[in-house]
Amino acid sequence: MGALVTLAEGEAQPRVDELGLRDLMVKYQAGDARAMEELVAQLSPRLMRFFSGPPLTRADAEDLLQECWLRIHHSRHTYLPSEPLLPWIFAIARHTRLDDFRRRQRRGRREVLVAEVPERAAPSAATAGPPDVMRLLGELPESQREVLLLMKVSGMSLEEVARATGASVGAIKQKAHRAYATLRKLLEGGV
Amino acid sequence: MDCKQFDSVLDRAPISQELPDDARLHLAECARCRVLYSWLSETPAAGVPAAIPNRLADSLRASLVPVKRLPAVPLGALRLLGACAVILAVLLAAMGTAGVARMTGPQLGIMTALLATGAVLLSSSLAAQMRPGSRTYTRSAAVSVLLAIGAVGGIFPWHVSPAFVAQGLPCLASGILVAVAGAVVLRILVRRGAPVSARSIRVTLGAAAGWLALITLQYKCPHQEAPHLLAWHGGVLLLSAAAGLAWAREPRFRRDSRAA
Numbered sequence: 206m207g208a209l210v211t212l213a214e215g216e217a218q219p220r221v222d223e224l225g226l227r228d229l230m231v232k233y234q235a236g237d238a239r240a241m242e243e244l245v246a247q248l249s250p251r252l253m254r255f256f257s258g259p260p261l262t263r264a265d266a267e268d269l270l271q272e273c274w275l276r277i278h279h280s281r282h283t284y285l286p287s288e289p290l291l292p293w294i295f296a297i298a299r300h301t302r303l304d305d306f307r308r309r310q311r312r313g314r315r316e317v318l319v320a321e322v323p324e325r326a327a328p329s330a331a332t333a334g335p336p337d338v339m340r341l342l343g344e345l346p347e348s349q350r351e352v353l354l355l356m357k358v359s360g361m362s363l364e365e366v367a368r369a370t371g372a373s374v375g376a377i378k379q380k381a382h383r384a385y386a387t388l389r390k391l392l393e394g395g396v
Numbered sequence: 397m398d399c400k401q402f403d404s405v406l407d408r409a410p411i412s413q414e415l416p417d418d419a420r421l422h423l424a425e426c427a428r429c430r431v432l433y434s435w436l437s438e439t440p441a442a443g444v445p446a447a448i449p450n451r452l453a454d455s456l457r458a459s460l461v462p463v464k465r466l467p468a469v470p471l472g473a474l475r476l477l478g479a480c481a482v483i484l485a486v487l488l489a490a491m492g493t494a495g496v497a498r499m500t501g502p503q504l505g506i507m508t509a510l511l512a513t514g515a516v517l518l519s520s521s522l523a524a525q526m527r528p529g530s531r532t533y534t535r536s537a538a539v540s541v542l543l544a545i546g547a548v549g550g551i552f553p554w555h556v557s558p559a560f561v562a563q564g565l566p567c568l569a570s571g572i573l574v575a576v577a578g579a580v581v582l583r584i585l586v587r588r589g590a591p592v593s594a595r596s597i598r599v600t601l602g603a604a605a606g607w608l609a610l611i612t613l614q615y616k617c618p619h620q621e622a623p624h625l626l627a628w629h630g631g632v633l634l635l636s637a638a639a640g641l642a643w644a645r646e647p648r649f650r651r652d653s654r655a656a
Contacts, residue, residue, distance in 0.1 A: 249452065280528060282466055283466045287468075293528050293529040300528075363407055371532050392432060
């Protein structure tokens with residue numbers, strides 16, 4: 206089945222796991238249930254990492270994971286075997302997250318009108334510890350957080366993130382570098 | 397190596413265990429980069445209980461059928477362009493080409509080139525947006541639209557006719573009709589796509605339908621003056637794109653991916 210997967214013109218040699226994933230996706234498109242199960246098992250941890258972190262709870266992340274797989278399922282005919290799979294998957298995941306973010310914002314605006322926003326509890330001494338990846342990511346602006354989530358948490362390259370977000374490689378690099386600068390400050394401040 | 401240069405090393409994903417020598421030297425000297433590097437090197441726990449992928453797979457299995465793939469973006473764009481060309485040919489045959497006779501050679505050449513470029517970019521953008529993770533060409537399409545508007549201001553005479561409104565209203569009305577017909581045809585052609593952003597594809601679809609109307613009006617309208625072209629012909633494009641924006645809602649994904 207590996208012969209089914211070909212590289213796009215000018216595409217760099219993909220990682221071994223990427224080729225395996227493409228092969229599974231092609232079989233999934235052909236209606237192979239075992240390939241679908243394998244793909245869900247292999248990609249769900251990466252997607253879960255992408256959906257995790259503030260302000261989402263674990264239950265929220267699981268809901269997003271389920272919604273994302275439904276979208277992937279209904280969009281699977283749009284994947285081309287000659288294209289990299291991860292940008293295709295994470296473009297869908299990114300918009301699943303964005304749509305949820307917008308829904309939360311709308312809901313938040315409505316709720317502020319009728320209720321006081323409770324003050325956030327200060328972290329207690331018991332919870333203070335070494336900087337946690339997800340907690341620190343929560344301190345970044347959404348666009349920078351998204352780029353770092355895709356690059357460092359989901360393990361995508363600059364080019365793959367650019368494809369997934371529809372931005373240029375230069376723009377992604379700029380956001381990543383701004384995020385590094387912010388993180389340096391946060392880490393120095395001992396957040 | 398300084399901190400900015402070290403950022404370029406961090407751009408690699410996943411971060412390699414083997415850092416270049418100068419990067420390792422920098423890490424030894426710079427505490428801030430050392431902390432950042434060790435933080436980024438941590439891989440957060442995946443944390444997906446086995447039950448979740450199993451449950452997900454169970455829910456997808458019920459509707460698992462072989463699917464027919466969408467064509468590649470260039471072929472999809474060609475189909476959209478072909479459909480628009482057929483509509484345009486039919487419309488111009490019915491409405492006439494009085495505008496062609498009223499334009500000078502350079503005006504005709506420049507406008508044809510700009511209108512064709514816009515059509516190619518808009519159809520490429522539509523075809524690309526049908527597929528997640530594709531380059532969308534929206535900026536290039538927007539630039540070509542702006543260039544065409546700028547060209548109209550530069551190459552057509554700035555003469556306001558006394559019958560400005562009387563001449564413009566029929567153009568606006570027929571332009572809107574063409575845009576509506578174009579939007580219906582384009583909507584049918586893009587229905588199999590899985591756009592990740594409903595707003596973006598609907599604005600692009602509105603703009604593409606408006607562009608089709610603009611091309612029709614450019615070749616059929618005898619009033620080739622800049623104010624008329626910008627206000628009435630450009631107005632159709634603006635209205636059409638605005639209608640696409642108003643139509644935009646939350647993304648909806650087809651529940652019935654077409655079986656092969």
